[in-house]
Amino acid sequence: MSSTPPSISLVEPKQVGKVLHLPAQGRAIVCTDLHGNLPDFTAVVEAWRAAREESGDAVFLLFTGDLVHGPVYSPRNWPEHLGSFYRDQTEEVIDTFMSLKEEFPQRVFTLIGNHEHSHIGGPFTRKFHKDPSETEFLEATVGPEKTEVYKAMFRTLPIAAVLGRGIVATHGAPRVLEAGYDDVVNVEYAGHEDKTVREMLAVPVLGELFWARNSGPLAVRRFLQRMQIGEQRNHIVIYGHDPVRKGYLREGAEQLCFSTSFGLKNEKKVYLDLDLSREYRTVRSLRYGADILPLYPELAAKKRRRPSSLSGVADKG
Numbered sequence: 045m046s047s048t049p050p051s052i053s054l055v056e057p058k059q060v061g062k063v064l065h066l067p068a069q070g071r072a073i074v075c076t077d078l079h080g081n082l083p084d085f086t087a088v089v090e091a092w093r094a095a096r097e098e099s100g101d102a103v104f105l106l107f108t109g110d111l112v113h114g115p116v117y118s119p120r121n122w123p124e125h126l127g128s129f130y131r132d133q134t135e136e137v138i139d140t141f142m143s144l145k146e147e148f149p150q151r152v153f154t155l156i157g158n159h160e161h162s163h164i165g166g167p168f169t170r171k172f173h174k175d176p177s178e179t180e181f182l183e184a185t186v187g188p189e190k191t192e193v194y195k196a197m198f199r200t201l202p203i204a205a206v207l208g209r210g211i212v213a214t215h216g217a218p219r220v221l222e223a224g225y226d227d228v229v230n231v232e233y234a235g236h237e238d239k240t241v242r243e244m245l246a247v248p249v250l251g252e253l254f255w256a257r258n259s260g261p262l263a264v265r266r267f268l269q270r271m272q273i274g275e276q277r278n279h280i281v282i283y284g285h286d287p288v289r290k291g292y293l294r295e296g297a298e299q300l301c302f303s304t305s306f307g308l309k310n311e312k313k314v315y316l317d318l319d320l321s322r323e324y325r326t327v328r329s330l331r332y333g334a335d336i337l338p339l340y341p342e343l344a345a346k347k348r349r350r351p352s353s354l355s356g357v358a359d360k361g
């Protein structure tokens with residue numbers, strides 16, 4: 045668990061095994077679970093392009109995983125808890141992501157989520173399709189050749205990112221008992237196909253980073269310490285995985301769970317716009333309207349202008 049700090053370039057991002065490092069310079073647009081939502085994916089990319097217009101080349105785009113797999117309901121049967129209606133366009137999302145990544149290999153990144161992992165060594169996921177699973181459904185939809193292209197890409201993905209001055213990004217809340225930096229760097233994705241989700245939870249690193257809604261402050265602080273390389277202390281962790289109805293939720297001083305797309309009404313969807321040269325010492329220094337931004341500002345503003353009694357009613361259910 046002891047690790048020799050790798051020398052990290054201050055300017056360019058660097059991936060060390062399964063850990064991505066983004067420099068303490070520039071900006072990062074960070075988004076969570078898309079689950080095949082192409083309009084939201086496009087809105088995120090537009091936000092990133094607008095940030096590039098404003099700040100130049102040192103603007104990074106980071107997804108925290110689960111770009112793939114979406115619901116299959118018609119608008120009529122769409123369940124309320126899934127937020128605003130959309131059509132699963134996983135194939136288009138992945139293809140667009142891959143061409144953007146090809147164009148901007150050192151600016152555009154995604155972590156692996158449990159849904160991507162289901163294609164390269166994790167248990168098949170059955171959130172949207174029971175039998176066959178959505179893992180099999182997507183592979184059948186895109187065919188064997190494209191499946192291999194997707195799998196090869198998924199295998200290259202990092203599972204955690206350390207960015208700016210003390211920010212760690214993961215897919216789910218980190219409930220990491222013992223693993224340190226080297227264990228995360230060297231984690232293998234293959235070999236867990238036959239496990240149940242319950243059994244997965246006991247797998248070091250993979251089970252500890254993919255599935256949790258929140259984690260204890262002590263466990264998080266210790267994990268952040270073990271993920272420290274060099275002089276910069278880690279202060280906060282940001283993640284998605286589980287939808288937060290209001291868009292974001294601070295958990296203690298260290299954790300921010302936020303939702304860019306899946307499971308939310310359009311007016312509640314948010315992404316992060318982080319100043320990588322700034323040291324965010326607690327998640328309270330991430331403010332709505334500054335660092336936490338609505339994905340659809342016009343819709344969010346409309347909602348906020350309503351009288352409080354009305355919006356209170358609208359929020360219930």
Ligand SMILES: [Mn+2]
Nearest residue numbers: 110157158285
């Ligand atoms: Mn997930």
